[in-house]
Amino acid sequence: MVKKYSIGILFSVTGSYGTVGKSMLNGAKLACDQVNADKGFGIQLRPVEHNPGGDLSAYAPAVETMIAGGVNHIVGCYTSSSRKEVIPVFEKHDALLWYPTHYEGFESSANVIYTGAAPNHHMLPLVDYFTRNIGNRVFCVGSNYIWAWESNRVLREELALRQGSVVGERYLPVGETDVDCIIQSIFETNPDIVFNSLIGESAYAFFRAFRAACTARGIDQVKRYPVASCNLSEPELSSIGPQAIDGHLSSSVYFASIDTPANHDFVKKYQAAFPQEIVPSAEAEAAYSAVILLAKSLYQAGNDDMRAVKTCAANQRLSAPQGEVVIDPSTFHAHLTPRIGRSRGDGQFDIVFDAGSPVAPDPYLINSTSTLEAPSRRPALRIVS
CATH class of the missing domain: 3.40.50.2300 (Response regulator)
Known part of the structure; x- marks a missing residue:
């Protein structure tokens, strides 16, 4: 019997950054449809959508509502302020946020998997x-x-x-x-x-x-x-x-x-599903990849317990439209190609x-050197108060 899991989708599709939110919602929905149509995934996903409308005060209540309804995993947030607003809620309930966009780094939470770009x-x-x-x-x-x-x-x-x-x-x-x-x-x-x-x-x-x-x-x-x-x-x-x-x-x-067969296929499917859109964005691709990575981890875990799924997410690999994506087991950020x-x-x-190949995430910029050529000196540690 195929197991069914409810997952949260939390993006502002209205408000001042609604254009980005819509593309992220599209990417997540496309991934859910793909998982549900492909028996190879071995599970079914039931997306539970919430639209905070760009109102920062609406994010935490939306997360509380979804978790109260039995949702342990939420793919969502675009702005860093919204992410920081909801992290205490995830930590309180021991649920997991899959954060699918670029961000400024200098953060680590046991209740977040960062699938977007680090600094x-x-x-x-x-x-x-x-x-x-x-x-x-x-x-x-x-x-x-x-x-x-x-x-x-x-x-x-x-x-x-x-x-x-x-x-x-x-x-x-x-x-x-x-x-x-x-x-x-x-x-x-x-x-x-x-x-x-x-x-x-x-x-x-x-x-x-x-x-x-x-x-x-x-x-x-x-x-x-x-x-x-x-x-x-x-x-x-x-x-x-x-x-x-x-x-x-x-x-x-x-x-x-990006001129690869995998990306051509992704763009074609995205445009077929959302004909009003010209092409997918980086945020749409990141949300799509986050849902696929979550689905693979849910299947391997055999349940939606946060700790079990997070364990399975470590070293999880995906041939994404952008190229190979790997979840780093030490930082729970993704290896991505700049x-x-x-x-x-x-x-x-x-x-x-x-860059030609995935680069290991370095959210605190401790080990990084220039992608093009190493600068002469770099501080060994940076602390943000």
Whole structure:
């Protein structure tokens, strides 16, 4: 008899970052359908969906409700603030969060499996790339919460190792779209590159306004003030709009343009399931992979007890659309393949750097060296208060 398990799906599909949330929900639902249609998985999944609507205060109650209903495993959260909001609930009930997106690192919880990119997968390759190819004077703009704060801190330290500098740093509340003062500060400080850690509607407004402001001044924004991100994906390019989507750098472990049979198959299935979407995002692929990894672990455990499933998740392997993904048994983060893309006018990315194989996760940046070439010195330990 095939065992059936309820799993939670927790993404904000409305609100200021609803575009990303929808793509993550799509990826998770596609994986659930695949598991349920393939007898080889040996189990059936019943997704229990909750939409916090981008309201931080709604996340913990949603997790409480799902756990009270018998759900021990939840795939969800996009923002770091929402993740930190729910971790105490998972620890209280000894349930497991499968967190499927890039994040700033410097965290470890016995009740979280991190299947998205750690900072050595996205921050270090990006800093290497732009300091070698563009310049080392950087202006930072971000949403006013932990993702941007910590990303900019890591960036600042990595730049110091490369004799670079942060010439300006500005933050906006999540969802804020008044970016004129920030753009004026960029022109005044005249950086080589802009590092963007804005999310959702704030980011889309910035890209549009910055391109328009440069054009009004006769400046080729892509050449003079390129923008680099660790959180820009294909659906978000569509949200920016055709007038400002090309020429942006994004550091990620997945792009829909990856030219492999496995990814071609994934993109084809994704588009068939969600014809309103152009292509899947890195977040959609990460959510898809998280559900598949969870299903494989549930089958091996033979039950949904958190500790049993987590034991089976250690060293779990998956031939994912991005390539091989392996759960590290010591950190419970994933081995992933770093890549850097440059956005195109058609809403996809040209891949300009590919590490070629999975890189071990290093969430605290203790053992990492540059993906392209090791810097001369790196601190042995970093502590975040």
